[in-house]
Amino acid sequence: MEPMAKEHSAQVVGALEGRALQKRRSRTGRKELDQEMADSFVRRLCNLLDTEDFFGRYAALSPQEKIVQQFLASSEDKSQSDFNCAVSPKVRQQVPLLFQAIAGVMEERSGTMIQSTAEINHEGFGRGLLYSGRVILVLKSLRAGFPFPFTSEEKVIRYGVECVEEGLAFLAKYKEVTALHGLLSLEG
Template identity: 75%
Template structure:
């Protein structure tokens, strides 16, 4: 039998106890978002968008509508990014804004000064960093602009919250390790 036929037969076998396990492993389980962190990220992102809205034309919009209008990429922007591996201006705007918003949320949570750096070249290769002093908390590589451009607020918020949680987890682990061995034992 062909491999596809074997898989299909295994999934249809009701007496086989491995069939449900095979289906569960193939699905990617999404973790529940921390709503407090998501709200803080939306608020920070809206503040950054307001700073760029010089005449306040969009100041009265609700937060998610403001993000949709000023931050999210349209289908045209996405097509422009996919053509000849060129990065659209929308992607060049999204990358630093999102990393700045994530840094602001982490500053609120940790009380430390968190900085962000994001760079992306014309072909979409680059990186985004969140760091505090000499400690890099989050490092994301951008290849062909992926995961940017974001076209939905849900994906944007999920990506941001996951990065914030990753950075906070690393910072907590770093604090535990340096408390036992001293700060200089982990450097150099």
């Protein structure tokens, strides 16, 4: 009976490992991004980066090169933030710019005025908030700076597009509720 017990336990362990592997794959298998929305987000982010480029040093660069040189943190910046648990200057730059770009795309898509507020303290705790009037559309908490600093253009675009989609879905869901007084009404 001992060989049968070992064989049975090996089958059970194999099945459990297979399920765990399948769960990991399902988490990493992300849905496709809306390419039009991603392009809008990149354009908005580059416009914001251009406004901070006072002397036009990066004017001749492609949008991807602008994002890499002006927005993304280097691996040294990321390790510095991880090492001393303090927020690097790159993160302090990334947080408000990212949420302003997201608000711009949402405004473009919905035709509604969207505002952004982003704050982060020296320890990396804070929030990013997108709202229209009194309706909060997106609220992201920052814990120890996570998910900042971004070091990959793909991650920035994915995060931005996901926030836009979340905000637009919330706006569409509550459009009827706020139709009586409007999103920007001061009446209750």
